[in-house]
Amino acid sequence: MICVLMPGWPLPGGLDRNAADLLVRLSPGYPDVPPDMWWFSPAVHLANGAALPATNVVETYLGRQWQRWSRHFTNGQWKSGVDGLASFLALIRQDLQQSAPEMAR
Numbered sequence: 001m002i003c004v005l006m007p008g009w010p011l012p013g014g015l016d017r018n019a020a021d022l023l024v025r026l027s028p029g030y031p032d033v034p035p036d037m038w039w040f041s042p043a044v045h046l047a048n049g050a051a052l053p054a055t056n057v058v059e060t061y062l063g064r065q066w067q068r069w070s071r072h073f074t075n076g077q078w079k080s081g082v083d084g085l086a087s088f089l090a091l092i093r094q095d096l097q098q099s100a101p102e103m104a105r
Contacts, residue, residue, distance in 0.1 A: 002026040003062060004085070009040075014100035016045045023066055024088065034078035035088045039066035052099050071095055 002025070009022035023039040041064050045051055054070040071091075 001028075002030070005062065011044060012097055012100040014047055015096075016047050016049065017042070020044050022092070023061060024085070024092075025061070026085075031084050032080045034073050034083065035085075036073075037071055038069050038092055040069065041066045043067035046101065069095070 004024045004026065006022040006024070008019045010019050011017060020040040020042055023041070024035055025037075025039075026035055027033045039059065039061065043058070044055070044067060052069075055067055057068040057070065059066050059068050
């Protein structure tokens, strides 16, 4: 796996911090094989401390603890030869916006 680390990834309001390091792992088949999941360090929660769905697993990569965000593409959502890291990062931004409470948007 190729690990892509983006320090200080900005997070929307309604979460417990303004930024966290983002880790994306690319499989050997990338870009024909879509990325699967992403990780934050430190862990990200709602502003009230509540956990977000499918983020309760902690894994170790690059000598650090990472909160796994278990998110997956649906069939046909990733288009080989069209999609790439930029479209995956856009998906992450969209998921973060949807995860933040409505009042914080």
